[in-house]
Amino acid sequence: MKKALLALLCAITAWPACATIVIYGTRIIYPAQRQEITVQLANRGDKPSLIQAWIDEGDPNVPPEEVKAPFLLTPPIATVTAGNGQQLRIRALPNALPQDRESLFYLNVIDIPPDNPARSGNLLKLAMQNRIKLFYRPQGIAELGEKTVGQLSARRDEQRVTLNNRSPNHITITALGAGEREQLLKATLMLAPFSQRHIAVAGLPGGVSTLTLSYLNDYGVKRQQAIPLN
Structure with missing residues (x-):
């Protein structure tokens, strides 16, 4: 029991060090007239990171395979090498979203840290999740100002x-x-x-x-x- 608690404490303490993937920007605007938009990621660590990305409708507990947001995101899974970047492409699918107001979604990016053979096998491997707002903006709606x-x-x-x-x-x-x-x-x-x-x-x-x-x-x-x- 003590070993498990120690492993959990070490994992939590080390968690920020595993957050090597960053998203450029704090929010995403998707103008409806655009065919697609891109979001830039960067790996600021010294090891490759495996990332998984998806868009949800507001419930962070819905698993990626069950989300129904009307967007195609590619690539949904990628390896980002140390010191390099990765573009996510987001394309709106045919939808029945309101045209008189913005619709709110969320982009999720999970950063799965690499295995470290030097650490104890009891150490939990935690993934860091970034989650930022994505606003789908119909044509004719002005920017926020x-x-x-x-x-x-x-x-x-x-x-x-x-x-x-x-x-x-x-x-x-x-x-x-x-x-x-x-x-x-x-x-x-x-x-x-x-x-x-x-x-x-x-x-x-x-x-x-x-x-x-x-x-x-x-x-x-x-x-x-x-x-x-x-």
Whole structure:
């Protein structure tokens, strides 16, 4: 039992060292008019890594062979040699996705570390999983920027603030401030298109008429913008 626990502890301690595969970018935008897009991976380690990649619809527990996202991803499995890169090609398949708003999916990339014969046979071999958002954006929907965020509205109601996203984009908000209170959020939140979110707020001064929010644009860069609070 002690050996098993020690092996698990060693594996967990060594886990970050096994995360040699990185994805360039923190999010993926798939414009519907594009035939395909590419995502670049890199192996920053000193040994080859076996990777497996797939796209899911939001449930991280669904195994790759059972996902039904309308995309063809190639190659789904590849060996990336040390210090080199690998391109993943993503092609949208015929689908019935909404055309008036973005649809959200997730790209998963598992980095399976190589065997190390110098280590004990009891040591668990763990795989590191990267998971980033993939936004399928129909034609005619603008990129996420000042104009899009300008379609957010906020309403105060007793001990809460209601955010209303009237845009067809997903908007990720990392910070929300009002008056002298720089952060009203307990965690980053994402507003789906044409959706509302209630945020519990206690003791918000009555004279506050604007909210200052920080959001992530298409490139994962943090931007700041003020919106009116009614």
